[in-house]
Amino acid sequence: MPAFENRIMLGLSAALSILASFTQTADADDFGLANLNGKILLPPVYADIRWMSKDCFRVTPKGNPKDVVPFFVNQNGDNIPTPAGAKLYDERFPLPPPSLVPSSIDPAVSFKELAQVQVPGAKMRENLGLGYYRFEKDGHFGICDQNGRIIFSPNGVGNGGDVRPVWTDRFLQDTFTPEGVHVYKLYDEKANFIADLPQELIVRSREYHDNLLLVELAHGNRFGYVNRKGQYQIKPKYYGAEEFNEGFASVTINDHGTICGALIDKNEKLIAGPFQDGWTEHFENGLAIVTLSSKLCGMVDHSGEFVLKPEYESLKRDKNRIFGLKNERLHVFSDQGQLLSVLPSGVRIEDPIGDDVWRFFRQEASVKNGDGDSTQRRYGVVDAYGHILVEAKYDAIFGYSKNHIASGTRNVATNELKVGLLGPDGRFIIPQKYDGVSIHGENAILYNRRKRFDKYDWMPSRDGMIARMELWRDFLREQDVIGMRRTELYKFLGQPNYDGEGSECNQIKYYLSFTLVPHCGNSPDPILAIEFDEQDRVAGWRYGQGTGKLPWYRTNVVHVRQNDEWRLVPK
Secondary structure, rough: OOHHHHHHHHHHHHHHHHHHHHHHOOOOEEEEEEEOOOEEEEEEEEEEEEEOOOOEEEOOOOEEEEEEEOOEOOOOEEEEEEOOOOOOOOOOOOOOOOOOOOOOOOOOOOOOHHHOOOOOOOOEEEEOOEEEEEEEEOEEEEEEEOOEEEEEEOOHHHHHOOOEEEOOOOEEEEEHHHHHOOEEEEEEEOOOEEEEOOOOOEEEEOOOOEEEEEEEEEEOEEEEEOOOOOOOOEEEEEEEOOOOOEEEEEEEEEEEEEEEEEEOOOOEEEEOOOOOOEEEEEEEEOOEEEEOOOEEEEEOOOOOEEEEEEEEEEEEEEEEEHHHHOOOOOEEEEEEOOOEHHHHHOOEEEEEEEOEEEEEEEEEEEEEEEOOOEEEEEEEEEEEEOOOOEEEEOOEEEEEEEEEEEEEEEEEOOOOEEEEEOOOOOOEEEEEOOOOOEEEEEEEEEEOOOOOOHHHHHOOOOEEEEHHHHHHHHHHHHHHOOEEEHHHHHHHHHOOEEHHHHHHHHEEEEOOOOOOOOOOOOOOOEEEEEEEEEEEEEEEEEEEOOOOHHEEEEEOOOEEEEEOOOEEOOO
């Protein structure tokens, strides 16, 4: 089969396979729990284990999702009562503790500290953030605070359109006129009406930043800002704009016919720029990144003066550190712009994997494998001061905590990556035999991909999610699909999502997406199409996006992973 056909059909499959390998879903098999001393607290036999808080994990047994009941354990693996508030979001996430300041869901708090939100006779439906929740009662929706106090009753303002908090004491109602025009109304924390926003705009902010909402003209592609009274602070005039932060905002202006980046204050005063053919970013800890037309980057302070001269090929802010690339060497700065260290040539920062530690990599020389030569990265760990804690010698690093590293080594011949937990002495306290290890506080969640096709995994899960690409690969390996009777196929896959009609009367289709309902528009979800012969046996199958243009497979095949790519080969 031509290689390009394989790549067209299986490219998305490979992408979803990677997601399935490192994302916890209720469909995933073989999860276990260990502590950082290497002791196995729960053997890897569960359908799912999720980190809920610093001392609470939710464990889902295997079986029919309609029948299984999750339970909770502490960091020692001992069963504990269901935490207060854990049923919000269909038992997937706990609630944050009561707070007078904006707060999102914080898994770093103890489950004992979690608030329990209750409205008599109602079901909690959604955490809206900023200390507010949506509930449902008698088929209608309302909003309450963390103490269960009703802000918008189910039969009140909220039924005229979407109402959401935009700050701890501000709510925005979004409705449409019969002509399709947005109408925004602003309310306070007691549901008292404040103002109608101008009908000419669309609100682009999720919440207030520096007491301002970013807005855009509905017809005109110009951006401005609205204050807490619902009035214009800055009328829409900018070609592009970001949220205010630290009293300043990054905007795009037209300077005599040239698009330029600039930084302004709340009085529209220009404090940096305009930078022709350049752009700016928001302020953070008193500094903002500026990129010039030369594509060189620097950083300015609130006065608009350069603290870091524009001489870096790239600047990246990550947590409380700034990383700048100059002359092929990575420079590490504090969040105030003080140089802390210069890393050796070839070191590249990838992402944070713990408190003030980052994964980095070096590009290795080409290596031989079954499909020829390929370059390979080696990963290590660096701290916030630029000190290399772990040399770049691993094929993968998934976590770091208290000198424990979740790292893995790849078999070049089979391209199979196995992960274990490395202790402070440099030895593996959990052997490299898992497909994934993630560190959470004093524990590590162990993960192995499913080894056999499980019909319960094929069904929609508790969380309303399905990930069938990997399952179909398992099914092909374990079963001879071509020639299988329709009744036997249904025992494994259940009833199809689509029964063919007309010219497709001999076909059935299953959705292979992550959602129960296919997307609309130009990005259709992948679909598995199966064709039957006159004896009602499987005669062929095909899958992918736009299956009508893809070839049918009429012989039994299996997937083989070669050089980071899945290929179909005869069984």
